[in-house]
Amino acid sequence: MSASGRRAVACQPAAALLLVAALAAQPAGAADDPRDWIERMVQTLDRLNYEGTLVHVHGQDSSVMRITQRVQDGNVTEKITSADAGREIIRTRDEVTCIFPDQRTVLVEERDAAGAPDSPLRSHLPGSEGLDPALYNVAFAATERVAGRPTQAIAIRPKDGFRYGYRIWLDRDTAMPLKTQLVGDDNAILEQILFTEITLPKRIPDSAVRPSMSIETFSVRRSPAPAAGGAPEADTGWAAGELPAGFRLTVRQAKVAPDAGDGLQHLVYSDGLATVSLFIEPAVAASEQAEGLSQIGAANAYTTTVDGYMVTAVGDVPARTVELLARSARPPAP
């Protein structure tokens, strides 16, 4: 991570404390500015225990997940289980574990705890200060009941075509996001995710956030924590040459993905809400790389080759954005 990037992260807890203090003085539902509601959502995600059923709708497809979040001693643990496959993702402060029982495989991605945000959930949600008015309009939207609870709806609309918009339905009592729509051009709903039921237990046992199955006999593929948390030596000088308005480099680190060869660089660019990762590693056989645009859901990836290196931009952004970053990536000057 660059020095500026680390400073930006380090400043978040202090700002968050101020916001907590300010928000604590407000009764639930008193916020009359949509940005205040977003602040409340960010705080909620860092403090609430919850368990619920999430439905994800994408095009004509849908899936159901169980989600559990436990906050204990300031540490947040999240577990997501697919109802149709039994696959699980468990996030703690130290690592992300993806369990694929159908393939008897476990992926473990260690996190740089020292440089990681306080919570894996609120990690990169914007506070109101993160939503640049020059980039996004934020407004109230039509409300409705979600999971049987009254909500306050917020619409976040981008001002250009380099990022997606969101519509978020927040629980009026807790500001918990109960329903979210990812919105593309022409207000098209790209993906939708909502709780069909949710509970807010005071206590969640350890067993609820542990793997649901024995994984002792599974093949484990572990990706070590990033080298020195993005220390300066990880800076090889690669960078995106062109960025959409508002995007800036927030993280720079080395070797983060399973199966990556030596020398993988991971750069993260963010505008405060949308993020794009740029991965750079020595080029592989053409048959093993996806030259051009690829998609999974509303996430896009664009791969190209630059000076013998494979450069891939991945993000929850429109195709034109990943293409711009990947194609403009440049190695350090000789």
Next chain:
Amino acid sequence: MSLKSEEQLSAFLDGELPPREMELLLARLDREPGQRDALARYAMIGEVIRTGRGRVEALGIAGHVRLQLEREAREQAAAAAVPAPAGRAGWMPGAIAATVALVAVLAGVPYLLQGRGGEAAQGAAQLAALNEEPLASITPDTARRLNPKAAARLTGYLVAHGQYANQLSRNTFDSHLVSARAERASWRMPQDPQRVR
């Protein structure tokens, strides 16, 4: 809840509900606790079947579900690489899209990929092999799938990227990653990239 409603929920979980009906169903889920309870119950059925814990008998459908899964597993094993027939498994929510992986594991049939042996069934190729599996729910579109190694690499990138994505986006990433349905769990390359830029 009526049989029609059950079938509608089942179709929803199987990803076979037309978009217009899906919107109506989602609205009804918001209004009707009974529908929400049913959906939660169906999700629980999947968990009970998968983990072997809980009391699926209490739901009164365990035998039907298991019989159906075993029948499908036998058919799947016999068919090997032949694409499974399209269409959902009747009313049964426990089938939940009747994915090859789930069916095979539940019925005690070794996962089909493991029989292909060697290194190809390990690591990245194993992870990405879903992209090659013929599944019942594959629907033709204008995109083509990536080869397994390229897809595995992008999936690794997506997991790493997920640490830095905002949670609203990450929930959808997670959904794609944990889904066993091939068309959801695989990367695709649009035939006409200009249309999606």
